[in-house]
Amino acid sequence: MKANVHVTLKNGVLDPQGKAIHHALERLGFSGVNNVRVGRLIELDLDDNVTDQEIEDMCRKLLANMVIESFHIEKVA
Amino acid sequence: MKAAVLVFPGSNCDRDLAVAIEKICGTEPAMVWHQETELPDDLDLIAVPGGFSYGDYLRSGAMAARSAVMSAVVKQADRGVPVLGICNGFQILTEAGLLPGALMRNAGLSFICRNVGLEVLNTASSFTRLYKKNQKIHLPVAHHDGNFSADEATLDQLEDEGRVALRYTENVNGSARNIAGVLNKKGNVLGLMPHPERMIEAAHGGKDGYNMFASLMQVVA
Numbered sequence: 001m002k003a004n005v006h007v008t009l010k011n012g013v014l015d016p017q018g019k020a021i022h023h024a025l026e027r028l029g030f031s032g033v034n035n036v037r038v039g040r041l042i043e044l045d046l047d048d049n050v051t052d053q054e055i056e057d058m059c060r061k062l063l064a065n066m067v068i069e070s071f072h073i074e075k076v077a
Numbered sequence: 078m079k080a081a082v083l084v085f086p087g088s089n090c091d092r093d094l095a096v097a098i099e100k101i102c103g104t105e106p107a108m109v110w111h112q113e114t115e116l117p118d119d120l121d122l123i124a125v126p127g128g129f130s131y132g133d134y135l136r137s138g139a140m141a142a143r144s145a146v147m148s149a150v151v152k153q154a155d156r157g158v159p160v161l162g163i164c165n166g167f168q169i170l171t172e173a174g175l176l177p178g179a180l181m182r183n184a185g186l187s188f189i190c191r192n193v194g195l196e197v198l199n200t201a202s203s204f205t206r207l208y209k210k211n212q213k214i215h216l217p218v219a220h221h222d223g224n225f226s227a228d229e230a231t232l233d234q235l236e237d238e239g240r241v242a243l244r245y246t247e248n249v250n251g252s253a254r255n256i257a258g259v260l261n262k263k264g265n266v267l268g269l270m271p272h273p274e275r276m277i278e279a280a281h282g283g284k285d286g287y288n289m290f291a292s293l294m295q296v297v298a
Contacts, residue, residue, distance in 0.1 A: 013226060016184050016251070062143060065136055065172065067179040068226055 001046045002076040003055055007064045008039035078297050080106035080122040083150070083166075085141045090127035090163065090274065097274035098124065101290040102297075111144040121297045122159050123150055125166030127219070127272060137180060137222040138168030147173050159203045159293060160266040164220055167258070167268030176261055176268045177235065178227035183220070184251025190219040192282075194246035195257055195271060199239050202260055203296045204267045207288035214285035216271035218249065223270040225252035225259075235259055243269055 009015050015037050022036040042063055044055070055073055064071040080098050084091045091108065098106045106124065107117055116123065131140035141147070147169070154160045154175055162170040170176045183189055192215050197208040208214070227235070232253055235241050243258035250270075258269030273286025 013181075014184070014251070016182055016186055016224075020186055062135070062139065065139070065179055067171070067177075068181060 001048050001050065003044045003046060004074040004076055005042040005044060005055075005059055005063050006039060006072045006074065007042065007059075007069050008072070009037060010068060010070050013068050078102040078104050078121050078294060079117065079119055080104070080124060081109045081116055081120055082106045082124045082126060083109050083111065083146055084126070085111045085128070085130035085144065085169075087130045087132055088126050088128035088165070090165075090272065093272075094124050094126045094163065094274045097277050097286070097290055098122070101277060101287060102294055109146060111141065111146050113146050114149060116146070116149045116153060120153065120158050122161060122293055123153060125150075125160065125162040125169050127164030127166060130165055130169065133222070136168075136172065138165060138170075138172040141165075141169045142172035142174075151175060154261070154266050157263065157265050159296070161204060161289075162266075162268040163272055163274065164218075164223075164270055167270055168222060170266060170268045175266050176259055177231050178225055178253075178256075178259065180222050180270070181224040181226050181251075182222055183224050184248075188219075188221045189223070189250060190217075192217050193249050193257075193271065195243045196246055197242070198244055199242040199260060201239070202242060202264050202267060202292075204289050204292050205242055206295060207292040213246065215276070215283055216273055216286055217275050218271050220250070220270055223250040223252065225256045225270075227253060232256075238262070240264075242267055243271070 017038045018036040059071040082095050168180045197212045200210050240260040245255040245257045273289040276286035
């Protein structure tokens, strides 16, 4: 079983990297970009008996810093 | 004075910190490797040094905060043992949940390495009692991730409870309310981004960091 964990900054947390990328896109001539937020994708290759609860615990205890980040678990067959 | 300095793979201020502790507090600290599960008994100080533990993988301080030795640090901190985290040490203590907030990438995205002005706001803690209230000091910073972030309620609480130990006198890295160092609720855990251990004698260009260690000696004595 595989799971993709998407870690993103919480709404309201300033993202200086996203801002810099946004400016760079504009410099390259791409208009119509309203906002850029940078996150992280963590791919987990898991034993089939790992529960959803365990994956969530992994996120809360290590993969995301719950002070500034939130996460979304996407299970891939 | 019995002190321990933690050492992680990628720590690089551990020896400077040990020299400062020995010079000011008179005894050589124990250097404790991250795989140790126990710390020496009767410690008067646990110091968490700067550096780039685990290459800043995942997030600065994230891996170190989950290492074996940190369970022992949390236990001792709960018992009231003074814990001082400098730079990467501060990041590790927030990641371990011993201090509130998080240290994000500097607002300007650059690594910042220079002396900065600071104001000492809390002079009651074991680390700051030899400073005068609102004293202006200068210490060096050297970090990429020093942008202190917490929600408004936490920031208000920190200020109301006098737990903002140090504030930058200018906007250095985008930190919320220019916070440079914070204390835990009990007041025995301090984390700060500037490096007091790099400013303890005239040859360093100043001695403004000296009292951070000398203050501890007053508590022990």
